[in-house]
Amino acid sequence: MGLIGKLICQTCIKTDGDVFHEVVSAKPHHMHTMTPQNIQACDLHEGEFGKAGSVVIWKYTVGGKELVAKERVEVLDEEDKTVTYNVIEGDLLKSFKIFVITVHVDTSGLDNLVTWSFDYEKLDESVKDPTEYLDMALSITKDIETHHLPK
Template sequence: MGLKGKLISQTEIKGCKDLFHEMFKNKPHHLPNVAPQTIQAIDLHEGNWGTVDAVINCNFTVEGQEKVVKVSIEDIDEEKRLVTYNIFEGNLIEQFKAFKVTLHIENEEENNLVIWTIQYEKQNEDVSEPFSYLQMAVNLTKDVDAHHVNQ
């Protein structure tokens, strides 16, 4: 495979799509309470929650390894329930020159689908495709959905 790539997943949720979008747009700092095994901390570094150009510090675990990254919110589209995050600092950048994650929620008939898209550019050919990060996003989707359904 080349250095640039894109991974996409779709996961159906049972809970409210608006609550789901709200969590990732305005309340990501609540994620450590919902999925502590995956997200250990999310703190606002610059700007305001839920605004483009806000900068967030995020500590998470993927495949048993702790990661610390700095993320900017690059785009928010309320109508499409879309948030795009750009990871620009931290130990993920050791492997990837670029790493952008988009969360989008769609309605398909009676179903709400959470779509995660990861666009990336690897530092070199020795770096593996970021499948584990996509799986982490799917697991996080399931945790947040279960949290909302059980409330």
Template sequence: MTVLFGKMEAEVEIKVSAETFHDIFSCRPHHISNMSPAKIQNVDLHEGEWGKPGTVICWSYVHDGVAKTAKEVIEAIDDEKLSTTFKVIEGDITTEYKNFIIIVQATPKGEGSCLVHWTFEYEKLNENVPDPQTLLEFCIHCSKEIEDHHLTQLPTAQA
């Protein structure tokens, strides 16, 4: 019997405070298209309010060179653990996966830095569906682009 359930995790350290990174994904995902414009074209509010569990948002993004969409419901926002949980309910991901949960958590690490931990929990539609490795790498790259955006927006110290 082929196992169709899976879990993948990855972590990246970035020079953005954990609180700021968490705030972007939990309350302001529509700002990510400004921070990672090559990957994220748009994030639209479909139902609910930014920053509230139960809110439905739609991502327009480019993954592996292909324009795609993902409609997600924000299942949980944990301001203590600085994590946000998204459940994919429509879009390209649902052509290969029956269930797909994305958890992004930021953990403070020193002054103005954090560890961003991405977790995918999923159920494939069949055994021919690959693990979402390239999508996990995509999320890591987005995290780094958010870092780059924040570093270029900071006022530079006078020499």
């Protein structure tokens, strides 16, 4: 069993992919109203929402545990609809040396496809793969989708 890993999940959404990308890239501070059981807050620590190099602090729940992560926006590509967050402080770094989250929205076909990728390096062999984060990503995606569906 290796220390370096990658987990990926994909799901189609019925809502506008551009709107979804805007939420995860430029308006993450709105996510707590769309998916409060997963995200309780997203506060700007440094920089500007929607800009690479910005630092945000997330308060979120995974597996019934309230956690905190400070993340730097490493990549924000509007054309490719990709945003990459690198965890630089917080609860995840108690188990992982590296934890990088990438969200990509493919709007080129008939469906809008959201792909979440988690690249990580465990501190040691006893650390489990972070599969519960895949569940959280799918839940967040469905909640944002539901929020933006016509009522």
